[in-house]
Every structure is written in structure tokens, then in C-alpha cells.
Amino acid sequence: DAGVIQSPRHEVTEMGQEVTLRCKPISGHNSLFWYRQTMMRGLELLIYFNNNVPIDDSGMPEDRFSAKMPNASFSTLKIQPSEPRDSAVYFCASRQTEGKLFFGSGTQLSVL
Amino acid sequence: RKEVEQDPGPFNVPEGATVAFNCTYSNSASQSFFWYRQDCRKEPKLLMSVYSSGNEDGRFTAQLNRASQYISLLIRDSKLSDSATYLCVVSGSSNTGKLIFGQGTTLQVKP
Numbered sequence: 487d488a489g490v491i492q493s494p495r496h497e498v499t500e501m502g503q504e505v506t507l508r509c510k511p512i513s514g515h516n517s518l519f520w521y522r523q524t525m526m527r528g529l530e531l532l533i534y535f536n537n538n539v540p541i542d543d544s545g546m547p548e549d550r551f552s553a554k555m556p557n558a559s560f561s562t563l564k565i566q567p568s569e570p571r572d573s574a575v576y577f578c579a580s581r582q583t584e585g586k587l588f589f590g591s592g593t594q595l596s597v598l
Numbered sequence: 599r600k601e602v603e604q605d606p607g608p609f610n611v612p613e614g615a616t617v618a619f620n621c622t623y624s625n626s627a628s629q630s631f632f633w634y635r636q637d638c639r640k641e642p643k644l645l646m647s648v649y650s651s652g653n654e655d656g657r658f659t660a661q662l663n664r665a666s667q668y669i670s671l672l673i674r675d676s677k678l679s680d681s682a683t684y685l686c687v688v689s690g691s692s693n694t695g696k697l698i699f700g701q702g703t704t705l706q707v708k709p
Contacts (some may be wrong), residue, residue, distance in 0.1 A: 517695050528701030529642070529685065542696055577641060584630065587687075587697060589641035 488512075492578050492590035500598050504566040507593045510559055511580030519587070520553055520563050521577040529577070535561065536583075568597045599624055602688050604700035612708055615676045619703045621686030622668045630689035631662055633671050635682045636702065642685055645671075676707045 491510040499505055511518050519534040533543040535555045543553070550569070555561040565572055573596050579589045604621045611617050623631075631648035646653065648660040648669050659672040669688075673680055683702040690696030 519697065521699070529699040531696065531698060534696060536695055542690075583695065586644050587632075589643070591641055 490578055490580050490588050490590035492576075492593050494593060495591065496594045496596075498596045498598065499568055501569055502567045503597075504564065505568045505572075505595060505597075507563040507576050507578075507595070509561045509563070509578030509590060511561070511578070512588055513559065515580035515582050515585075515588075516558070517581050517583065518555060518561050519579040520561070521579065522574045523577060523592075524574045532563070565595075568595075570597045573597050600701075601625060601698045602686055602700040604686050604703050606701055606703060608704040608706050610706045610708060611676055613676055613678060615707075616672065616674045617676055617705060618673075619671045619684055619686075619705075620668055621670070621688075621700050621703075622666075623686075623688040623698075624667070625688070625690065626664075626667060628688045628690065630697075631660075631669050632687040632697075633658075633660055633669075634685040634687055634699070636685055637682050642699070645684070673705075676705075678707050678709065681705055681707045 493508045516537050520532040521529050523529045532545045533553045538555045553563045575592045577589050577592045579587050581587045602623050633645040634642040635645045636642040646655050648662050652661040657674045661670045683704045685702045686700035
């Protein structure tokens with residue numbers, strides 16, 4: 487199994503630009519999570535999906551952030567426009583219901 | 599109050615020491631509890647689940663105290679390779695699937 491696949495691994499962009507992060511969950515997993523990690527705030531849950539449906543997006547910081555899951559094998563997290571304070575590592579994770587949570591390798595985002 | 603709280607440490611211990619971490623959670627309806635380990639610049643990985651009766655996996659022991667709403671992780675005979683950040687994870691209310699991570703406790707095991 488390839489595991490959870492995230493792309494890109496690193497993203498450097500300028501303030502105001504649109505950023506799109508991508509995630510392919512493990513086949514057969516029905517829950518997908520987006521987390522953001524910074525030194526100051528630790529690992530924060532942004533949004534999660536069950537069976538492609540967003541269940542809780544209360545962690546999404548602002549309207550600049552949006553996430554979609556058009557099918558069971560793909561999800562995106564978009565930031566538009568990006569700001570320097572969005573710089574962080576963004577993790578995608580997936581699991582079967584009540585099962586073990588598997589993380590992708592993360593996307594290191596730097597907004598200059 | 600944060601939903602899941604941990605002492606960030608760092609905990610600096612010599613090899614062979616026993617070290618314990620605690621984690622408190624605010625949602626009394628939480629049903630599932632885990633400990634994850636995260637190495638520097640890597641993704642978190644499951645260390646062990648935490649069961650109501652307590653459970654052990656080699657040198658690691660996890661316990662749950664529902665009345666006081668905390669979970670603990672005990673590491674015996676610490677190894678250099680145990681150096682990492684240990685993350686406490688708590689589920690939301692039953693059937694929501696939501697998983698909340700603590701900020702993590704950093705452990706540094708020294709020779």
C-alpha cells in the first residue's frame with residue numbers, strides 16, 4: 487500500500503498567491519482529515535470528511551481556506567489569498583471508521 | 599481551555615530511566631484515546647491505543663482515568679531511540695470521528 491500521498495512536499499509562494507495542497511488517501515479509507523502544524527499552536531484539525539462529505543470545518547481559520555473532496559481518492563485544501571501567517575506544515579490523514587489514523591508526509595508551506 | 603492539554607516539556611532523562619507523561623481532555627463524552635509519536639520533521643505515527651482497563655506494549659504502558667479525564671503514558675528503560683515528541687489524541691463525542699491532538703510532549707533521552 488502506498489500510504490497517504492500528499493503533494494507538493496514543499497511550497498514556497500508569495501503573499502496573495504493561491505495555494506492548492508493535494509491529498510490521496512489510502513484506498514478503502516472513508517475518513518479524511520486535514521491538519522496544520524506550527525511550533526506555536528501544535529497540530530490543529532482544520533476539517534475532516536466522512537465518505538467525501540465535510541463533517542466539521544470549525545477549525546478552518548478563515549474564509550480564505552477551503553477544502554474539497556470530489557471523490558473517495560482525492561482531496562484538496564486551498565488557500566486564497568495566502569498570507570505569511572499561513573506558513574506551516576499541512577498534514578493530510580485518513581482512516582477507516584474508528585480505525586488507525588495514517589498520515590501523509592506533509593506539505594511544508596512557506597508564504598513570503 | 600484547550601480540548602486536549604499536555605505539558606510540552608522538554609523532558610530530559612538518562613538512558614534507562616522511567617518517564618511518564620500525562621494528558622488531560624475536556625470532553626467527557628470522548629470515546630477513543632491514543633498516543634502518537636512524532637520524530638523531527640516527520641509525520642505523526644500511532645504508538646498505541648489507550649483502553650479503559652489500561653494496556654501495555656513492551657516498555658510502554660498507557661492508562662485512562664475517565665473520572666479525572668486524563669490519560670498517561672509510561673516509558674520504562676528509556677532508549678536513545680525513544681527521543682521524540684509524544685502526542686496525546688482524543689476523539690470527539692461518540693460517532694463523530696473527530697480526532698483532536700494535544701500539542702505534544704518532547705522527550706530527549708541522553709546517554
